[in-house]
Amino acid sequence: MSSHPLEARSEWLPTVAAANCYASAKESVDWHSDTLTYLGPMPTIGSISLGAGRPFRFQPYKFAPLSAGNNTNTTIYAIHLPHNSLLIMHPPAQEHWRHQVPPSPVHPHPIAGQARINITFRHYRDEQRLDTIPRCRCGLPCQLRSVVRRAHNFGRHFYCCHAAHANQGRQCDFFAWWKPPTRGKETSKTLENTKK
Numbered sequence: 001m002s003s004h005p006l007e008a009r010s011e012w013l014p015t016v017a018a019a020n021c022y023a024s025a026k027e028s029v030d031w032h033s034d035t036l037t038y039l040g041p042m043p044t045i046g047s048i049s050l051g052a053g054r055p056f057r058f059q060p061y062k063f064a065p066l067s068a069g070n071n072t073n074t075t076i077y078a079i080h081l082p083h084n085s086l087l088i089m090h091p092p093a094q095e096h097w098r099h100q101v102p103p104s105p106v107h108p109h110p111i112a113g114q115a116r117i118n119i120t121f122r123h124y125r126d127e128q129r130l131d132t133i134p135r136c137r138c139g140l141p142c143q144l145r146s147v148v149r150r151a152h153n154f155g156r157h158f159y160c161c162h163a164a165h166a167n168q169g170r171q172c173d174f175f176a177w178w179k180p181p182t183r184g185k186e187t188s189k190t191l192e193n194t195k196k
């Protein structure tokens, strides 16, 4: 059941499982929010941990609204992810928070030892497809993100150029606010070039 107006209206049915293998305690994932391009705004992500236990850290963005028990936006929270555990990142986990798996001591597993496998289950939304996502001036599909570094428009979703990773660091200045699909029509139109 969706509870946020921007969440997918359809039932959460994972269409993608993405696996990460951390061979040892040295392997880590730095601070980030998960890319929203195919998930759409306000996704729910299920995350299974297998093998060595590792800490998982999360921290609200500076301008995220404070909630009860969240005293300052610099607080870093850590939870232990043991073997065979399920972590569910509910909305607005990606828009208001960032997360990481730091390089830190592991709780070894009797068979896997230091190794940990993480599988995230993600629901790619019907309307967030390669043929509906806008293309930037480089001619490549855009990335969907939300505003995280400014108080103004905090949390608002936008498309931007994602060419740099495939284009030797070069990218264009394409910008377009994400617009919810009109009811009954699974399209993602955008409001191009309005100010951020």
Ligand SMILES: O=C(O)CCC(=O)C(=O)O
Pocket (backbone or CB within 6 Å): 020, 029, 034, 047, 056, 099, 101, 118, 120
């Ligand atoms: O390994 C984990 O528990 C999290 C990995 C992660 O953040 C990701 O794949 O986006």
Ligand SMILES: [Fe+2]
Pocket (backbone or CB within 6 Å): 032, 033, 034, 099
């Ligand atoms: Fe992540």
